[in-house]
Amino acid sequence: MDSNNKFINVKGTRDILPEEAVMWRRMEEIIRKNMENYNYKELRLPTFEYTELFRKSTGEDTELVQKQMYTFQDKGGRSLTLKPEGTPPVARMYLQYGLKNKSPLQKFYYIERMFRQEKPQKGRYREFSSYGAEAIGSASAETDAELIKSALDIMDELGIKGIELNINSIGCPKCRVEFIKQLKKFLEPKLDSLCEDCKQRFSTNPLRIMDCKVDKDKLTDAPVPLDYICDDCEMHFSMLKKYLDYLNVHYVVNRKLVRGLDYYTKTVFEFVHSKLGAQDEVGGGGRYDGLIKFMGGEDTPASGYAVGMDRMLLLMPEAPKHKGIDxxxxxxxxxxxxxxxxxxxxxxxxxxxxxxxxxxxxxxxxxxxxxxxxxxxxxxxxxxxxxxxxxxxxxxxxxxxxxxxxxxxxxxxxxxx
RNA sequence: GUGAAUGUAGCUCAAGCGGUAAGAGCGCUGGACUGUGGCUCCAGAGGUUGGGGGUUCGAGUCCCCUCAUUCACCCCA
Known part of the structure; x- marks a missing residue:
């Protein structure tokens, strides 16, 4: 309630009135149609999961897990969390139901509400909708390119123009060891001049320092993962670029692009749009070859992405009118x-x-x-x-x-x- | 979590340096047209100016607190 003693919606949630609901429905229909054309199967996820799922898979040191989760205890004393992202629940379902036994490659999509307790602003809400796609079982760059293309197809059909695609490779655990060593070597002398967050990240997650906006001037000459990736990762990245070229997909290699979640390997990408203001990322994703094994499954390569539907809505052209009655x-x-x-x-x-x-x-x-x-x-x-x-x-x-x-x-x- | 801006009718906005029932447009209701919508004209309903406190003879206007919204930082979808 506000101070006027009237009921209002909770901060960061959004009410969708009939006019806007028409837009949402159209967006959902186009997502479903396209994802099914790509032969991805719909999955519906629970609203909450055991907190452990996200702590372990998203990563203990990530911003998301440390300060953005809606975590609560239920009456049985279990620690539960409203899902802040879709990939860990999908991976859990894949393992829990032994879906690898159906076919070595499983392709899923979902349209779900997510919850993160951040300060709301344009394009950022505490309850938001995203759709995501996950391909579990394929190590091929072909799959990465397919995922990217599916998102571009959807945005195109929604009439969204001006999307930019950034791609990068952050390497695998093997080559990352060397990169992080070099990065730390580069940063060590400057450590005192870095911002507080970066000082913290230096020990917890040095990769994240790369996209720090405060210290970006000091980082122009910093090493980037691409300089240190192994032959295997290098090959994967050049194949990705080749596949994107086959599809005439325009991309920019952003050597400093990293992502905020721990599980990414090799390919990372994001879709950005200048009209969105500070929250310019419409969607993003990447490869997470280690996650399934880390969660207790067999060594299984996987790749996926998520797109913010609230942000797509901001980019969609004018609302089609509600149809009249007969x-x-x-x-x-x-x-x-x-x-x-x-x-x-x-x-x-x-x-x-x-x-x-x-x-x-x-x-x-x-x-x-x-x-x-x-x-x-x-x-x-x-x-x-x-x-x-x-x-x-x-x-x-x-x-x-x-x-x-x-x-x-x-x-x-x-x-x- | 930090910072800034903004809160006046359902919506979009007025109201000189503080000054005497707080207005307009749109929307809503009714009428002109008693059995025909849109256009036009007329009328009406709808506000403790976000909330609380203070200064003052007097506060929508100035000060403090609070709440909310928006934008940015941060982070991400």
């Missing part, structure tokens, strides 16, 4: 109102969207309502019509009106075209 029934007296009420039900049964006044309003007001509802037809029933067993059928756009027998079949015949 028929609005106008009645002029009490007895006609009963007839109209029964007719209304028959129209709905017959597959037409239809409505009538239920507030006892004047005829003029009923017509105004019909207009507001953008009704294609109006059916008028009054004393005269009742006595003669007819109704007036008016086409709202032209104002033409004709008399039709009052049985439902005759009416349906007239309005179906």
């Amino acid at each position: 028929v609005f029934v106008v009645t002029l007296d009490k007895e006609s109102d009963i007839i109209g009420w029964k007719l209304l039900s028959l129209l709905r049964e017959g597959g037409f969207s239809a409505d009538k006044d239920s507030l006892g309003r004047s005829m003029k007001a009923q017509f105004r309502e019909a207009d507001r509802q953008d009704a294609t037809w109006t059916i008028i029933i009054g004393e005269e019509e009742r006595e003669r067993g007819v109704v007036q059928l008016k086409k709202m756009e032209t104002g033409e009106q004709k008399e039709v027998p009052s049985d439902i079949e005759s009416i349906k015949e007239e309005i179906k075209c």
